[in-house]
Amino acid sequence: MSLVPAKCTQCGANLIVDNTKDAAVCEHCGTAFIIEKAINNFTLTGNQSIIINSAVINVQSTAPSQDSAANTPSAEKLLLRAEEFEQSGDFSRALEYYNKVLDLNPSDSTAKDAVDRINNRVIAEITLTPFGSSKSTLTLTRSELIHVTKKGRFVYPTKAITSVNRQYALLSVTLSSQTKPLEFPVGKPVPAKVMETALIKVINER
Numbered sequence: 169m170s171l172v173p174a175k176c177t178q179c180g181a182n183l184i185v186d187n188t189k190d191a192a193v194c195e196h197c198g199t200a201f202i203i204e205k206a207i208n209n210f211t212l213t214g215n216q217s218i219i220i221n222s223a224v225i226n227v228q229s230t231a232p233s234q235d236s237a238a239n240t241p242s243a244e245k246l247l248l249r250a251e252e253f254e255q256s257g258d259f260s261r262a263l264e265y266y267n268k269v270l271d272l273n274p275s276d277s278t279a280k281d282a283v284d285r286i287n288n289r290v291i292a293e294i295t296l297t298p299f300g301s302s303k304s305t306l307t308l309t310r311s312e313l314i315h316v317t318k319k320g321r322f323v324y325p326t327k328a329i330t331s332v333n334r335q336y337a338l339l340s341v342t343l344s345s346q347t348k349p350l351e352f353p354v355g356k357p358v359p360a361k362v363m364e365t366a367l368i369k370v371i372n373e374r
């Protein structure tokens with residue numbers, strides 16, 4: 169967990185967020201937001217020194233570097249970049265770079281393990297407390313939406329999700345393989361919003 173400053177993308181309130189998570193709810197206005205966007209929002213609008221710092225970094229990155237002689241980056245360097253992205257919480261770019269490593273070296277076990285680790289990382293997890301029914305848990309990873317109920321563990325691949333809708337505390341998820349959407353009565357609107365935001369992010373990133 170790493171706490172960093174951010175700015176609510178809806179109301180503009182200054183927030184402190186955990187940059188290893190994907191989505192959160194603003195304590196000021198109750199709007200669910202993408203953490204990466206809120207951090208960018210703070211960087212762009214809230215702090216001049218960060219803008220100056222990133223400008224300096226940009227200038228340096230365009231200068232000739234030691235590896236400019238080699239046009240193709242080595243697997244080792246790509247792996248290093250991937251690990252940096254993963255550590256900073258930028259999982260979609262980390263995945264992109266781990267896959268570049270695997271393009272060069274398909275048996276690289278470090279990159280393979282990392283791809284599995286990122287795909288199985290819990291992005292959001294909520295407890296469903298529908299009125300008059302028993303509790304269950306809904307967990308989202310990059311690869312799967314998992315619903316654990318008294319009756320069992322139901323796993324839906326995120327690749328099959330075609331749309332996500334929410335009406336107050338009822339979350340509906342449409343899968344390409346089914347005509348009727350899956351309905352998750354969350355019971356409360358805030359966890360429903362958190363899961364809706366996280367699901368939309370996963371769909372947009374694939």
Ligand SMILES: [Zn+2]
Nearest residue numbers: 176179194197
């Ligand atoms: Zn807000």
